[in-house]
Amino acid sequence: MLQGSFYSIREAFGRTLVKLGEEDKDIVVITADVGDSTRASYFREKFPDRYFNVGISEQDMVNFAAGLAAVGKKPVVANFAMFTMRAWEQIRNTTGRMNLNVKFTVTHAGYSDSGDGSSHQALEDIALMRTIPNFKVVVPADAAEVERSLPVIIKEQGPIYYRMGREYSPSITTGMDYKFEIGKAYVLKDGDDLAIMGAGVVLWDALKAAEELEKMGISTAVINVPTIKPIDENTIEYYARKTGRIVTVEEHTIYGGVGSAIAEVVVQKYPVPMRFIGSTTFGRSARSQRELLDYYGINAENIIKKALELMK
Structure with a gap:
């Protein structure tokens, strides 16, 4: 992949996810009616039979993803960070306790959903997610690091919370020559x-x-x-x-x-x-x-x- 080829974090996510879907037929995407906003819709356009929109029902989204993981699929949940927290109980009990291979790839974290105000701005999610046993928590720095890290995240076994913003992505790691590793600064x-x-x-x-x-x-x-x-x-x-x-x-x-x-x-x-x-x-x-x-x-x-x- 060409690091830094996408300015927007969510654009980098959506396009990289499609490339990974071409390489691995077990990857499936689940969203709660925010496919366009998260750019998971790019995956839907390419692989409509591997894309599931459960509607505005985040708890069902989590449990559905857990079921897919239990039968060997590699579910990628694409949702707003704030509204993913609505399903924290299901994330803990269904995914965390069972150590299932579900990737929670969230966008619009932090202040990135600036226009919608505090109800949409997840500022507590890292604290909530890192307390759950078995979970890993990753926050890419910019669009280039999304391109670099997302393939590693998807291949890693076990539940991961992967936190992204929306559009704003000043160049931080573009042009750097390193292989992303989970657990490394x-x-x-x-x-x-x-x-x-x-x-x-x-x-x-x-x-x-x-x-x-x-x-x-x-x-x-x-x-x-x-x-x-x-x-x-x-x-x-x-x-x-x-x-x-x-x-x-x-x-x-x-x-x-x-x-x-x-x-x-x-x-x-x-x-x-x-x-x-x-x-x-x-x-x-x-x-x-x-x-x-x-x-x-x-x-x-x-x-x-x-x-x-x-x-x-």
């Missing part, structure tokens, strides 16, 4: 004085902040942590020891999300001062995802502010 930029760690599109702000911090004489590492569970403990510990300071950034609540997962490693392996950037409340309506990230301080300016606090 990636160094976007090396540094000695401070480490910024995070997942998703906000890593663009982390790189922008690191560039400005370098101008101030602060050598700043930026670490992409796409796998929240199982998390790369070795890389986190290494940069805790190397830099002695960590700022985490995420498009999610700071309670139980990416920063919390990183802190759980740091406090056990090598405690260092940390700062956490993310959501602390519900979202709101806006004209764009970028507008909301700036409104809630999940941006380069706030990363720099927190970094300077740690450097005092």
Whole structure:
């Protein structure tokens, strides 16, 4: 695949899913009436007999996918992140407890559904999903990483929560030469004085902040942590020891999300001062995802502010 050939995250997802469907006839797609919005509709156009729309009934969607997994199919659930949480009980009991091979590939996570407001903005889903035994949780940084990681996700045995946004996908990993592995973090930029760690599109702000911090004489590492569970403990510990300071950034609540997962490693392996950037409340309506990230301080300016606090 050509990394970075799709600007939109959901476009990258839909088109990559079709390619995977051509290679593996056991892949089936299930959605709750959001095929067009998630771009799972591309799969429907190519493989209509392997595409199932259950309507606005997320609990049935999960149980139907679990049944398909139980008979050897490879179900890919394509849905909005927020409304997938409506079926958390079924995800836990039917998929998690039975360790079934269902992939929950969700879009419109975080603030990406900016126009529809807080009712559609999933800011708690990573926290909810990483508590379920057997589940892995992955958050690709951009469209290029979707292309790079989705084939690995589909081939992996067992349940996975794969979290994406909608359109906004600033270039973060485009052009990088690495093979995606579940459970591995990636160094976007090396540094000695401070480490910024995070997942998703906000890593663009982390790189922008690191560039400005370098101008101030602060050598700043930026670490992409796409796998929240199982998390790369070795890389986190290494940069805790190397830099002695960590700022985490995420498009999610700071309670139980990416920063919390990183802190759980740091406090056990090598405690260092940390700062956490993310959501602390519900979202709101806006004209764009970028507008909301700036409104809630999940941006380069706030990363720099927190970094300077740690450097005092």
